[in-house]
Amino acid sequence: xxxxxxxxxxxxxxxxxxxxxxxxxxxxxxxxxxxxxxxxxxxxxxxxxxxxxxxxxxxxxxxxxxxxxxxxxxxxxxxxxxxxxxxxxxxxxxxxxxxxxxxxxxxxxxxxxxxxxxxxxxxxxxxxxxxxxxxxxxxxxxxxxxxxxxxxxxxxxxxxxxxxxxxxxxxxxxxxxxxxxxxxxxxxxxxxxxxxxxxxxxxxxxxxxxxxxxxxxxxxxxxxxxxx
Numbered sequence: 001x002x003x004x005x006x007x008x009x010x011x012x013x014x015x016x017x018x019x020x021x022x023x024x025x026x027x028x029x030x031x032x033x034x035x036x037x038x039x040x041x042x043x044x045x046x047x048x049x050x051x052x053x054x055x056x057x058x059x060x061x062x063x064x065x066x067x068x069x070x071x072x073x074x075x076x077x078x079x080x081x082x083x084x085x086x087x088x089x090x091x092x093x094x095x096x097x098x099x100x101x102x103x104x105x106x107x108x109x110x111x112x113x114x115x116x117x118x119x120x121x122x123x124x125x126x127x128x129x130x131x132x133x134x135x136x137x138x139x140x141x142x143x144x145x146x147x148x149x150x151x152x153x154x155x156x157x158x159x160x161x162x163x164x165x166x167x168x169x170x171x172x173x174x175x176x177x178x179x180x181x182x183x184x185x186x187x188x189x190x191x192x193x194x195x196x197x198x199x200x201x202x203x204x205x206x207x208x209x210x211x212x213x214x215x216x217x218x219x220x221x222x223x224x225x226x227x228x
Contacts, residue, residue: 006220007033007196008213024062030210032067036198041072045144052085059086071144077101083110091115124158140216142179154208164195187223
């Protein structure tokens with residue numbers, strides 16, 4: 001299954017932007033699988049982060065897949081531009097558009113993998129009708145907008161429900177989790193069914209980001225082997 005492999009996805013929001021190239025090389029040396037890129041518009045979430053020029057620069061700086069998380073209003077207006085800038089995966093919030101099916105179709109039409117995101121207060125059942133049209137479901141385990149927040153434990157139940165649906169319907173979407181992921185909870189998250197783990201401060205705000213990424217992978221894979 002496409003979702004069977006653990007992915008560690010450092011969130012560049014937590015990196016030192018004055019040394020972004022160096023920061024990327026550090027996590028690459030730790031064997032990470034993908035870079036997570038948070039795009040915020042100051043309207044859908046109470047913060048402004050980065051846009052298309054930074055994604056273009058990231059594409060030139062790394063061969064890692066770019067997992068671009070659009071925390072913006074009217075995402076349909078920008079999907080094509082982000083894919084052209086280098087996004088391999090584009091993740092759209094269920095809460096940000098009244099035409100979610102159309103937005104996801106647009107991502108795929110532009111040649112990228114399509115992902116859907118839900119906020120902590122959104123029930124997972126809101127995604128049921130699009131699960132056969134997505135490559136990734138991202139469960140937010142913090143309220144989006146700022147890094148370094150405390151993990152919201154309600155994410156576990158959502159991940160377990162998604163994993164149960166995935167098995168029941170023989171689906172292949174990945175389950176991604178973002179917010180407060182660290183060595184204390186990544187094992188339980190993996191056992192619940194998550195496959196892709198976005199980590200910001202628990203990687204970049206450590207003395208050795210490469211080692212931190214390797215430790216997260218070891219904890220997740222170790223938890224899965226125990227379950228087996």
